Amino acid sequence: MEKNEEAVATDEPKINYRGWKAMPFVIGNETFEKLGTTGTSNNLLVYFTTVFNMKSIQATTLVNVFNGTTNFATLLGAFLCDTYFGRYKTLGFASIASFLGMVLLSLTAAISQLHPPSCENQQTGTCHGATPWQLAFLFGGLGFLVVGAGGIRPCNLAFGADQFDPKTESGKRGTSSFFNWFYFTYTFAMMVSLTIVVYVQSDVSWALGLAIPAFMMFLSCVMFFIGSRIYVKIKPDGSPLTSVVQVVVAAIKKRRLKLTDQPWLSLYNNVPKNCINSKLPYTEQFRFLNKAAIVTPDDQINSDGSAANPWKLCSLQKVEELKVLIRVIPIWASAVVYYVALIQQQTYVVFQALQSDRRLGNTNFKIPAATYTIFTMLSLTIWIPIYDRIIVPRLQRWTKKEGGLTILRRMGIGMVLAIVTMLLSGTIEERRRTLALTRPLGEDPRRGALSSLSGLWLIPQLTLTGLSEAFTVIAQVEFYYKQFPENMRSIGGSLTFVGFAASNYLSGLLISIIHRTTDGAATGDWLPDDLNKGRLDYFYYLVAALGVLNLGYFIVCARWYKYKGSDDANSPHEFGNGKLRSEKPPV
Numbered sequence: 001m002e003k004n005e006e007a008v009a010t011d012e013p014k015i016n017y018r019g020w021k022a023m024p025f026v027i028g029n030e031t032f033e034k035l036g037t038t039g040t041s042n043n044l045l046v047y048f049t050t051v052f053n054m055k056s057i058q059a060t061t062l063v064n065v066f067n068g069t070t071n072f073a074t075l076l077g078a079f080l081c082d083t084y085f086g087r088y089k090t091l092g093f094a095s096i097a098s099f100l101g102m103v104l105l106s107l108t109a110a111i112s113q114l115h116p117p118s119c120e121n122q123q124t125g126t127c128h129g130a131t132p133w134q135l136a137f138l139f140g141g142l143g144f145l146v147v148g149a150g151g152i153r154p155c156n157l158a159f160g161a162d163q164f165d166p167k168t169e170s171g172k173r174g175t176s177s178f179f180n181w182f183y184f185t186y187t188f189a190m191m192v193s194l195t196i197v198v199y200v201q202s203d204v205s206w207a208l209g210l211a212i213p214a215f216m217m218f219l220s221c222v223m224f225f226i227g228s229r230i231y232v233k234i235k236p237d238g239s240p241l242t243s244v245v246q247v248v249v250a251a252i253k254k255r256r257l258k259l260t261d262q263p264w265l266s267l268y269n270n271v272p273k274n275c276i277n278s279k280l281p282y283t284e285q286f287r288f289l290n291k292a293a294i295v296t297p298d299d300q301i302n303s304d305g306s307a308a309n310p311w312k313l314c315s316l317q318k319v320e321e322l323k324v325l326i327r328v329i330p331i332w333a334s335a336v337v338y339y340v341a342l343i344q345q346q347t348y349v350v351f352q353a354l355q356s357d358r359r360l361g362n363t364n365f366k367i368p369a370a371t372y373t374i375f376t377m378l379s380l381t382i383w384i385p386i387y388d389r390i391i392v393p394r395l396q397r398w399t400k401k402e403g404g405l406t407i408l409r410r411m412g413i414g415m416v417l418a419i420v421t422m423l424l425s426g427t428i429e430e431r432r433r434t435l436a437l438t439r440p441l442g443e444d445p446r447r448g449a450l451s452s453l454s455g456l457w458l459i460p461q462l463t464l465t466g467l468s469e470a471f472t473v474i475a476q477v478e479f480y481y482k483q484f485p486e487n488m489r490s491i492g493g494s495l496t497f498v499g500f501a502a503s504n505y506l507s508g509l510l511i512s513i514i515h516r517t518t519d520g521a522a523t524g525d526w527l528p529d530d531l532n533k534g535r536l537d538y539f540y541y542l543v544a545a546l547g548v549l550n551l552g553y554f555i556v557c558a559r560w561y562k563y564k565g566s567d568d569a570n571s572p573h574e575f576g577n578g579k580l581r582s583e584k585p586p587v
Contacts, residue, residue, distance in 0.1 A: 017165040017232055019174050025227025026160040027185050029095065032220035033152060034189035035197070036102055036213040037145065041067070043198050051109060051206055052138065053116050053127040066142055071501035073150030074494035081151065081490040082240050087159040088233040090490070094151025095224055099217040101144030106210035108138050154494035157182060161481055161489075162232050166278075179478045180388040183470075187377045187384075195374065240488040247314045247322045250292035254312075257294050259287065267293035269316035270305040277485045280320035283562060285327070289319050321485045324564050328483055330557040331408070332495055334415075335476055337550040339503030340510065341418040341543055344425070345465045346373055348527075348536060349458055355448065355531055356432055356455040357441050367455060375459050379466030387470065407479045408558045414472025415554060419547040421464040426540035428457050429531075436532045448530035483564045514539060 044066065048059035081090040108114045114137050119127035130138070160178055165171030193213075201209025260266045264282035267290060271279055292314040295301075300308035307313040353369035360367055395404025405413075436451035443449055477496055484492030511527060518526045518535075528534045 019164050022163040022227055022230050025223050028223035029220050030156050031185050031189045032216045034186055035193050036216035038190050038193040040213050043201050051115050052130050068501055070146050070149045071497045073146050074154040074497045077150035078154035078490035078494040081155050082488055083236055086236045087155045090151045090155050091159055094148045095221045097144045098148025099221055101141045101148055102214035102217045104141030106214045109206040109210050153497050154490045157477055158481055158489040158493045162234055177388055179474055180384050183474050184384040187381050191374055191377045243318045244322050246310050247292045247318050249311050250314045251289050254291040254294055257291050259290055263290055267316045268295045268313060271317050277487055286323050293319050327561055334550055334554040335499045336502045338415055338418060339500055340507050341422050341547055343507045351531055353455045356451050356453055358455040372458055375462040376466040379463040380470050383467055383470050407475045410471045410475035414468045415551050417464055417468035419544050421461050422540045422544035425461045426537040429537040433532055448532050
């Protein structure tokens with residue numbers, strides 16, 4: 001951190017921001033955590049069916065419940081973090097919980113009494129299922145993993161960004177760069193976990209393959225606690241959701257009152273000295289909520305300036321914090337639809353690969369179908385350093401903006417790339433299907449004819465997917481962190497995972513509708529088990545059309561959006577510079 005760069009008010013305690021010095025411990029904790037849990041989580045379906053002898057439907061249901069619960073647990077973890085424990089204690093507790101979960105899971109593979117015996121005859125299906133006690137031990141391990149993920153996922157990014165001084169230019173640059181490098185290491189760890197760790201589990205030994213992630217999780221805990229002395233540990237500021245409800249209740253109670261012509265001068269606005277949230281200026285949007293700050297003769301104010309009854313009188317600061325949350329919701333909704341395109345590149349691209357020529361050159365080695373998704377991570381991993389170190393500095397000199405491009409513009413670029421990805425995917429699938437029907441390479445008894453089209457033709461669409469993620473997903477994580485009030489940043493961090501969960505449900509609903517709608521159509525079912533008998537390309541084009549509609553919706557929301565801390569006079573709309581209705585000084 002540069003000297004003489006931070007201006008600290010006399011009534012505020014001096015915080016020693018260590019910035020990049022703390023990053024080896026923060027990113028090390030995250031990297032080892034992903035090495036320990038990601039590959040295992042993605043391989044649970046195989047583990048349940050091969051070791052615990054579960055039927056496919058039972059195993060799939062359990063995995064879906066586990067993943068859904070894990071994503072939604074981030075909301076509860078974020079709330080407890082921002083309200084009671086703070087990010088440091090939450091991350092420490094969650095890291096230990098994940099470690100215990102991995103230990104229990106590895107024990108289910110290492111100790112024969114903790115899993116059912118191997119199938120005596122898989123062809124006749126005489127397999128013994130797990131006993132209630134074996135399932136209880138397994139669910140105990142999964143439960144610890146849910147607790148760990150619920151605390152780690154919403155807090156790790158925000159905790160890392162807390163190490164940079166938000167009031168200095170070097171701190172702001174460090175924060176933006178941190179988001180890029182954090183996602184870089186996250187993706188790299190996923191690549192290693194999904195290849196090496198998964199290979200050891202499936203082809204060498206489940207006991208060893210689960211013991212390695214457990215040890216990685218132990219290293220994650222060690223890395224985190226080693227850096228305890230240099231971390232900036234922001235204390236929680238009480239329940240952030242309580243003040244949100246108070247504003248709504250107070251505004252409803254005072255709904256019949258009228259605002260003055262200059263409400264930013266007359267409304268009650270008290271900001272406690274120990275408040276960790278940045279002061280927000282008055283904005284015109286959602287004027288109804290401003291009535292919560294109208295002072296009436298019945299309202300009493302304490303000697304320290306606080307309202308005696310916050311359920312009847314709220315400060316303008318609290319009103320503006322609620323407005324910030326309301327403005328974020330439409331942007332978040334557009335992300336849910338955007339994720340649908342990414343999900344197809346994680347699921348149906350595997351089915352495309354299964355019915356393509358997966359041979360590597362003239363050899364007999366076949367690339368595993370699930371491994372093709374690695375190209376998405378590889379493109380993202382290569383692009384992020386190039387963008388952060390080469391492109392961003394040049395863009396900053398040209399645009400004079402922090403990060404080169406505004407956060408919402410980066411989101412928009414990624415959404416455009418997602419649309420192009422789906423169009424390209426449809427084109428490649430159409431070619432793959434045509435060759436499978438005219439010049440088949442062979443026959444898969446379970447799925448049908450194999451196309452003579454090389455599976456390497458899937459790489460372009462997967463590469464574009466990685467570039468799209470590099471723009472939109474990273475920008476969204478940064479957007480939630482910077483736009484949410486400081487005392488709700490962990491809740492903001494959970495929105496990404498909640499968005500993924502909602503998108504999975506939306507994608508499932510869309511696929512179900514397509515199945516039912518096209519089953520009796522002239523074209524036949526678009527999405528059968530044998531892709532050659534369906535029209536997956538039509539489905540890709542449909543997702544692209546939804547992406548176009550979503551992009552239009554996003555642009556409207558972006559033009560309407562005002563960044564946190566910008567008043568109506570100084571904040572031009574995103575994707576446009578139209579004049580606003582009136583000029584008002586910040587409060």
